[in-house]
Amino acid sequence: MSLTQQQAKEKIIVALDVPTRAEALDLVDRLTGEVGAFKIGMQLYNAEGPDIVREIQARGGKVFVDLKFHDIPNTVAEATRVITRRRASIMTLHAAGGLKMLSAAAESAKEAAESMGVEKPILVAVTVLTSISQQEFNEEIGIQRPIAEQVITWAKMAQKAGLDGVVASPKEIRDIREACGEDFVIITPGIRPLWAAANDQSRIMTPRQAVEAGSTYLVIGRPITAQENQIEAARKIVAEIMEAEC
Numbered sequence: 001m002s003l004t005q006q007q008a009k010e011k012i013i014v015a016l017d018v019p020t021r022a023e024a025l026d027l028v029d030r031l032t033g034e035v036g037a038f039k040i041g042m043q044l045y046n047a048e049g050p051d052i053v054r055e056i057q058a059r060g061g062k063v064f065v066d067l068k069f070h071d072i073p074n075t076v077a078e079a080t081r082v083i084t085r086r087r088a089s090i091m092t093l094h095a096a097g098g099l100k101m102l103s104a105a106a107e108s109a110k111e112a113a114e115s116m117g118v119e120k121p122i123l124v125a126v127t128v129l130t131s132i133s134q135q136e137f138n139e140e141i142g143i144q145r146p147i148a149e150q151v152i153t154w155a156k157m158a159q160k161a162g163l164d165g166v167v168a169s170p171k172e173i174r175d176i177r178e179a180c181g182e183d184f185v186i187i188t189p190g191i192r193p194l195w196a197a198a199n200d201q202s203r204i205m206t207p208r209q210a211v212e213a214g215s216t217y218l219v220i221g222r223p224i225t226a227q228e229n230q231i232e233a234a235r236k237i238v239a240e241i242m243e244a245e246c
């Protein structure tokens with residue numbers, strides 16, 4: 001089965017890794033209608049403040065607030081409530097915060113969404129950052145096991161806590177799917193069409209491969225944002241996703 005054009009567009013989340021509101025909104029103006037959502041990370045959020053979320057939404061864009069919360073359960077639950085009230089479509093937490101922290105976040109997102117009559121954001125856990133090597137993981141973080149095993153442990157813990165999914169490397173998709181089932185959301189960065197530069201990403205997959213492996217959403221930054229014609233780049237990726245057998 002292949003995806004419709006609309007379904008393919010909805011799989012794409014554009015990473016707004018830019019320092020200013022003006023640059024972010026310029027991208028949003030060009031790409032709304034071409035992709036599914038926009039990801040704001042800590043650079044843009046901290047530079048421009050939470051109003052940037054509302055401004056993107058006002059232009060018709062869905063917003064993924066990627067602030068990777070990691071603190072004591074009460075603090076994270078309250079911060080999650082704030083982001084839910086801002087009507088984020090997706091938000092992130094660190095799995096390393098533990099089951100209690102993740103459960104508190106899931107509970108407060110549900111409560112806040114119900115009390116406001118808005119849709120609950122998709123809550124996803126970040127497991128082991130893909131920038132961490134196996135050696136760093138063992139020696140600096142001090143966890144003596146393969147990263148791939150820890151990713152599965154944390155993905156299952158996130159699911160048990162009531163989260164909707166995880167952010168993961170495309171190479172981890174199959175094992176997470178197997179462990180957490182078909183409905184679990186898997187969001188994958190590290191996506192590179194064959195025609196785009198790899199930049200600093202190493203464990204990459206093409207959009208089509210990632211969708212075929214079972215990715216729910218693809219976070220794509222520079223293969224769209226660093227192109228001269230960003231609309232054309234997004235459309236090419238949509239066409240590639242539509243070729244995926246899934």
Ligand code: C5P
Nearest residue numbers: 015017129130189190219220221222223
């Ligand atoms: O430009 P590029 O497509 O590499 O952007 C990928 C986006 O996904 C960036 O916002 C980056 O911070 C994010 N990300 C990542 N790898 C992770 C987690 C997040 O590349 N493991």
